[in-house]
Amino acid sequence: MELTKQDHTDIGFEFLMHRLEIITPYGKDRYLHQKPYLPGEEDRLEEELSAVQFFYQLDPIVTRRISGGLTPFKDIRRSVERLSHGGVFDEVEFYEVKHFCYYSEALRELVSELNNPRLELRPSDEIFQLLDPQANRRLTFHFYDQYDPRLEGLRSDKRRLDRLYYQDSGDLVAMSERGKVIAQLDEVTWEVRQKLSHQLRPYVELLKNNMKVVARIDHWLAKATLGKQFHGIRPELQKTVQVSQMRNPWIEAILREKNRVLQPIDISLDKGCTVLTGANMGGKSVSLKTLLLNVELFRHGYYVYAGTARFPLFSYVSYQAQDTGSLEQGLSSFGREVVLLRELMKRKHQPGLIVLDEPARGTNPSEASAIVTALCQNYREANSMLLMVTHFPGVARVANRHFQMSGLKLDTDTIRDWSERESEEALAYLERQMDYRLMEVSADQAVPHEGIRVMQFLGMPEPFIDTIKHYLGDKNDETKS
Amino acid sequence: MPNRLLQAESVAIVGLEKNTGKTTFLNYLIEQNRAGQRRLALTSIGYDGEATDLVTKTAKPRIYVPGGTLVATARRLMKRCQVEKDILLMSGIPSALGEIVIFKTLDDGFVELAGPGTIEQTKLLKTMIQQLDRDALMIVDGALSRLSSAGHGLAEKIVLCTGASVHPDQATVIQQTMLAVRLLQLPVVWLEDDVMQAFTNNDYVIAGEDIRSGKFAGPLEISQILQAVKKSDDLIGINGVITQAMMNEILSYEDLENIRLIGQDPTRFFLDQATYDRLVRRNIILQVLQSSELAMVVVNPYAPKGPGFGPDFLETLTKLITVDVIDVRRQ
Numbered sequence: 001m002e003l004t005k006q007d008h009t010d011i012g013f014e015f016l017m018h019r020l021e022i023i024t025p026y027g028k029d030r031y032l033h034q035k036p037y038l039p040g041e042e043d044r045l046e047e048e049l050s051a052v053q054f055f056y057q058l059d060p061i062v063t064r065r066i067s068g069g070l071t072p073f074k075d076i077r078r079s080v081e082r083l084s085h086g087g088v089f090d091e092v093e094f095y096e097v098k099h100f101c102y103y104s105e106a107l108r109e110l111v112s113e114l115n116n117p118r119l120e121l122r123p124s125d126e127i128f129q130l131l132d133p134q135a136n137r138r139l140t141f142h143f144y145d146q147y148d149p150r151l152e153g154l155r156s157d158k159r160r161l162d163r164l165y166y167q168d169s170g171d172l173v174a175m176s177e178r179g180k181v182i183a184q185l186d187e188v189t190w191e192v193r194q195k196l197s198h199q200l201r202p203y204v205e206l207l208k209n210n211m212k213v214v215a216r217i218d219h220w221l222a223k224a225t226l227g228k229q230f231h232g233i234r235p236e237l238q239k240t241v242q243v244s245q246m247r248n249p250w251i252e253a254i255l256r257e258k259n260r261v262l263q264p265i266d267i268s269l270d271k272g273c274t275v276l277t278g279a280n281m282g283g284k285s286v287s288l289k290t291l292l293l294n295v296e297l298f299r300h301g302y303y304v305y306a307g308t309a310r311f312p313l314f315s316y317v318s319y320q321a322q323d324t325g326s327l328e329q330g331l332s333s334f335g336r337e338v339v340l341l342r343e344l345m346k347r348k349h350q351p352g353l354i355v356l357d358e359p360a361r362g363t364n365p366s367e368a369s370a371i372v373t374a375l376c377q378n379y380r381e382a383n384s385m386l387l388m389v390t391h392f393p394g395v396a397r398v399a400n401r402h403f404q405m406s407g408l409k410l411d412t413d414t415i416r417d418w419s420e421r422e423s424e425e426a427l428a429y430l431e432r433q434m435d436y437r438l439m440e441v442s443a444d445q446a447v448p449h450e451g452i453r454v455m456q457f458l459g460m461p462e463p464f465i466d467t468i469k470h471y472l473g474d475k476n477d478e479t480k481s
Numbered sequence: 482m483p484n485r486l487l488q489a490e491s492v493a494i495v496g497l498e499k500n501t502g503k504t505t506f507l508n509y510l511i512e513q514n515r516a517g518q519r520r521l522a523l524t525s526i527g528y529d530g531e532a533t534d535l536v537t538k539t540a541k542p543r544i545y546v547p548g549g550t551l552v553a554t555a556r557r558l559m560k561r562c563q564v565e566k567d568i569l570l571m572s573g574i575p576s577a578l579g580e581i582v583i584f585k586t587l588d589d590g591f592v593e594l595a596g597p598g599t600i601e602q603t604k605l606l607k608t609m610i611q612q613l614d615r616d617a618l619m620i621v622d623g624a625l626s627r628l629s630s631a632g633h634g635l636a637e638k639i640v641l642c643t644g645a646s647v648h649p650d651q652a653t654v655i656q657q658t659m660l661a662v663r664l665l666q667l668p669v670v671w672l673e674d675d676v677m678q679a680f681t682n683n684d685y686v687i688a689g690e691d692i693r694s695g696k697f698a699g700p701l702e703i704s705q706i707l708q709a710v711k712k713s714d715d716l717i718g719i720n721g722v723i724t725q726a727m728m729n730e731i732l733s734y735e736d737l738e739n740i741r742l743i744g745q746d747p748t749r750f751f752l753d754q755a756t757y758d759r760l761v762r763r764n765i766i767l768q769v770l771q772s773s774e775l776a777m778v779v780v781n782p783y784a785p786k787g788p789g790f791g792p793d794f795l796e797t798l799t800k801l802i803t804v805d806v807i808d809v810r811r812q
Contacts, residue, residue, distance in 0.1 A: 074571065092556055092582060095568040142567040142587060155565060159588045162563075166545045166589075182563060 001316050001343065002036075003296065010321060011289040012250025013296050019229065020222045023067060025075035026211045027218025034219075036299040039313045039351050042237055048301035051118050051216070053234050055224035056303070062114070063221060069107040070218050076100050077211065084204040088190075088197045095141035097200065097207070098131040100124075102139050104210045111217065121213045127203050130196065147192045154185045227303030235298045238310040241269035241291075241353075241385065245307030248290035263436040264307070265290055267403060271351075273379040273386045275396045276438065278405025279450035283436035284389045285322055287405075288355050291387070292319055295353060314385075316352040318344055320359060322389075334362030341375070348382040356388040365392070373398055393447045402443050406435035408450050426458055486510060486638060486776055487519050487618060491607065493636035493773065495623035497661055500646035502781030504542045506809045507622060511546055514618075521546070522610045524553035525622035526603050528578060528595030548588045551617055553606055555579045555595040564590025572609055574602045581606060583613065594622055600635055607635070634746065639665060639773045643798075644781030645789040654790075655797055658778070660754050662802055664747040665775040670768045672718075672743075680718045680743075680770075689714030703727045707734050716741040722749050728756045731765070738763040746771050778806045 008014045022028050037045040055063065079093045089097070101124040108121040129135070133146035145152045161178035164171055226232070230249040245264040252262050265287050276284055294304040298311045320340060337359060344354055359375065360368035369392040377398045379386040396402040408430070449472070456465055486492055487510070496503045507523075514521060523546065546552065546564070553572065554562065556579030565587035572581040578595050583606075586592070597603050607619055621636055643658040645651075672680065672688075679686045679694035685706045686694040690713050698705060703719075707730065710717065719727075723744055728751075731737060742760075744750055746769050752760075760767065780798060782790040799806045 074573075090559070091566070091568060092559065092571070096571065099571070140567045140569050140585075142565060142584075155588060158563075158590070162545075162590055 001318055001347070003292070003317055003319055007292075007319050007321070008296070011293045011296065011319070012248050013293055015250035015253070016226060016230075016293075016297070016302075020226050022218055022222045023070040024073040024214055024218045025077075026073065026215035027070070027222065029077075030215040030219045031222070034300050036296070036317075037301065037313055039315050042313060045299075045301055045313065046237065047118075048220075049234055049303075051220045052223045052227065052301065052303060054114075054116055054118070055221045056227055056234075058114075058224075063225070065110060066107075066217065066221060069103070069110045070214065070221075072099070072103045073214060074099065076207075080204055080207050080211075083197060083201055086201075088193050089200070090193065091141060091143065094131055094196065098128060098141050099139060100207070100210075101128040101131070104214065107214065107217070119213065119217055121210050122206050124203075124206065124210065127200065127206070130199055143189055143192050147196065148188050150188050151185075151192070154181055154188060157181045158185060223302050230305055232297075232303030232305050233307075233309060235294075235304045235306075235309040235311055237312065239312050240271075240310070241267070241295075241312070242310045243267055243291070243294065243304075243306045243308065246290055246294055246309065247305040248286070248293050249305055250293070251286055251289065260431070262286070262290075265436070265438055267291060267438050268401070268440070269353075269385045269387055270400060271383055271385055272381065272400035273376040273388070273398075274401040274403065275376060275399040276387065276389045276403045276405070277391070277396060277445075277447050278438075279407040279434065279454075283405050283434060285357055287436070287438060288319075288357055288387070288389060292317070292355055312351065314353045315350045316347060318352065318354045320354075320356045322357040322361070334360070337362065344384075345378070348379065348384055350383055352384040354379075354384055354386045354388075356386070358389050358391065368392065369394065391447060396445065396447075397443050399443060402441050402445060403438045404441045404445060406437045406439055408453055409433050409435055423458070430454065430457060484513060486640070487514055489618065489636075489638045489776070491619040491621065491636040492638045492640060492776070493621040493623055494640045494642065496642040497657060498643075498647040500781070500785050501642035501644045502779055502809050503622060503642045504544060505781070506640060506642060506779045507620065508542060508545055509809050510620065511544070511550075515547065517547070517549070519618040520549060520551065520614055520616060522551035522553070522614065522617040522619045523592070523594060523622070524581075524596040524603065524606060524610075524619070525594040526596050526600070527598055528555065528558075528576070543591045544594065546586055546589065546592055548586050550586045550592075551583060551610055551614060552586060552592050552594070553581055553583045553596060553610065554593060556582050558593045558595050559584075562590070562592040564588060564592060569613055570609060572606055574606055583609065596621070603635060634771045634773065636773050638776040640777045640779055641665065641775060642779045642781065645784035645787065645794075646781070649784070649787050651790050651794055655794070655801070656754050658798060659801060660752075660757060662775065662778065662804075663757065664750055664767075665772070666803075667747050667750075667767050667769045667772060669772050670741070670743060670770065672716075672770070676716070676718070680720065684720050686716075686718040687714055688716050688718075703730050707731065707737065710734075710737060710740070712736070714740060716743055718743040719749075720745060722751060724751050725753065725756065728752045728760070732756070732759055732763070738765060740764075741766045741768050743768045743770065745769065775804055777804055778802055779809050780806060781810070782808060783810070 020031065022031055074096060076096045079089065079096060083089060104121050104124055105128065108123065111119040111121070131141060133144045143151065158178065158181045161174050161181055164174035165178050244266040246266070247262060247264050255262050267287070276287065278284055294306060294309060295311060295314070295317060297304045298309070299313060299317070318340070320337060360371045363371070372388070372390050372392050373395050376395050380398065380400060452465065452468060494503050494507055511521060523544070552562065555576045558578055559582060566584040567587055568582060568584045570583040572583055574581040574597050576595060576597055581597055597606055603621065610617060610619055619636070641661060643654060645654065647654045647657060676686060676688045676692055679692050683694040684697045686692060687706060687710055689711060693709060706717065717740060719742070731742070742765055744767070750767060778798060780795050782794050795806065795808050
């Protein structure tokens with residue numbers, strides 16, 4: 001029911017997530033566990049967006065310093081988990097906790113200047129002091145003599161015996177003495193490890209809390225940086241969808257390679273069914289993807305890419321892309337669609353969002369037209385928002401709202417001039433003449449017959465065009481009410 | 482003699498085979514530094530640990546280091562380093578035995594080394610060690626017993642260990658040692674900028690009156706470039722390893738002579754003595770772009786199995802080799 005990984009790739013969500021600059025293993029974990037906020041969690045989403053906004057508005061010099069402060073963190077979650085279950089640390093683990101405390105203290109100082117209670121780390125001096133009995137604040141660790149009065153003596157014995165053993169490996173007395181001392185030293189070290197682990201155990205909650213704060217700072221900063229990178233804005237919450245000048249950085253990036261630009265989109269959705277019609281030049285699918293991308297960003301607590309953007313929280317978001325795979329065409333793909341629709345209709349009363357790109361393409365047009373019209377009718381009173389692209393005439397009449405792609409701006413005079421030109425050139429020109437903006441139109445605004453204009457433009461013989469118009473006239477007579 | 486080694490920036494100790502006395506020499510080198518002239522930083526490429534050699538079941542010498550030595554070894558070997566250690570840095574470099582830890586010894590004791598598996602990671606480790614102590618002498622134990630751990634400009638100087646464990650026949654060992662020495666002493670060339678650039682960006686370059694370069698269509702596609710070589714050409718450069726099979730292919734072109742064959746560094750050449758001799762007869766000259774200085778050859782006339790070699794082994798090698806040759810056990 002929710003968008004799949006493939007959908008996320010197709011709408012450009014993955015593209016943006018790949019550009020998310022997460023620094024710490026903690027931030028990475030928070031990112032990997034991100035879930036959409038659901039209706040009822042509006043306050044939590046606002047909280048998240050406010051935090052992102054805070055980083056968005058920070059001076060770049062400060063954010064760079066915070067990035068630097070995040071860089072040294074290593075993953076000690078498994079060690080800390082082990083400690084909480086009674087595990088005993090080895091020297092490397094003590095070192096790693098010391099390392100963690102050192103850098104969380106440094107980060108704490110860095111962010112404390114920002115006076116934002118969300119970013120507050122708890123002081124970990126006490127832990128650091130346990131691991132720094134010589135109080136020299138060096139970022140190294142060993143089992144210091146201070147940990148046990150027996151250590152110093154045993155170590156000096158071992159040093160002496162090692163030397164003897166090394167100089168004469170046949171000195172059996174030295175060898176057996178050395179063995180005893182090493183065994184004693186191992187015993188004392190084990191006691192030290194147990195004692196020190198025991199002393200650290202009460203701080204497990206503090207450490208875990210600080211890991212969470214580090215994770216949040218990291219993820220928020222990454223979200224803010226991503227927002228800046230593509231000039232995003234903070235989305236607002238409201239009961240309906242209302243966006244203007246909406247963009248899709250992924251599609252923009254693809255188009256930029258082809259020296260083309262994406263026209264920003266305005267659209268509004270209410271509960272019930274909204275129909276999108278317009279010329280058959282691909283712009284509608286892009287509009288759907290752009291909307292979906294921004295909805296997904298919004299409900300995951302990211303900045304969105306638009307001039308203004310207001311959304312409600314959805315309990316689910318579902319997307320049926322246009323069927324492009326020829327292998328699955330026909331009844332099997334239609335069957336799949338039916339299964340999806342059947343499931344979706346059970347959740348009609350929920351505040352969800354359903355986006356369908358030309359539904360029922362897999363069946364014959366007269367049947368399909370009826371199916372799509374009925375679907376639209378069915379959602380008129382629904383709590384979910386249904387947005388669908390369709391070519392079938394008459395569907396819009398039963399919809400709550402109707403948007404149309406502005407379409408071709410061809411004036412008939414240019415048609416003759418261009419018909420003799422090279423096809424590629426003509427196609428490029430045609431594309432430039434497309435206006436991808438969406439305009440809200442009346443429910444009974446006819447589906448535009450731009451196919452014929454395109455055929456004329458591309459130089460189809462006039463008698464053939466006339467024949468088409470003849471049949472179109474018949475058809476229109478049949479269907480017009 | 483090893484005192485000169487103690488002035489180097491970095492030393493790699495490599496063996497022609499296992500049990501050629503690498504660790505004995507390492508201990509000897511450490512002993513020479515007993516007065517503490519240099520701070521030592523030890524690591525290895527890979528691991529051939531265990532107190533006894535798993536392959537030959539002979540007791541292996543352990544490394545005994547003084548306090549103040551930097552040691553980079555794998556986390557799971559920490560316990561076996563019977564020495565007080567101050568952990569300085571977790572390197573983030575993985576190995577089969579866990580992350581590589583850099584610690585400083587606080588007193589004398591035995592350590593075991595297991596370093597990163599690749600040259601690139603070892604280079605990274607070297608950078609970290611140099612950041613911890615700019616003046617430390619980095620010693621890399623080429624634990625993999627392959628010449629390749631000497632390559633890629635990792636260390637400034639190389640010590641080559643050879644001995645009776647390489648082969649029971651002394652003449653064979655001398656021949657193999659000499660071949661290794663010749664490769665390690667291949668002349669380093671400076672190429673003209675345009676040739677160098679073509680070399681760096683491609684799999685091969687051929688230069689003479691003009692410069693031709695390109696990528697190999699597939700592995701070992703050397704015939705593709707050999708067909709393009711003209712009489713007037715001066716050099717063939719090949720990026721990556723140059724195997725025995727490629728050498729055979731080169732030698733099968735009977736017109737190919739009086740030309741330079743250039744590899745990145747000595748460890749890229751894989752060939753036997755017969756092939757080397759045939760190259761010499763055809764005046765095909767092997768050269769390299771970079772190389773470490775072969776500083777010393779260490780011989781171990783004892784073998785874990787068999788009688789070992791007599792004093793003439795050392796004598797012969799001393800006569801044949803221009804750099805110092807020592808028998809580490811007689812020092």
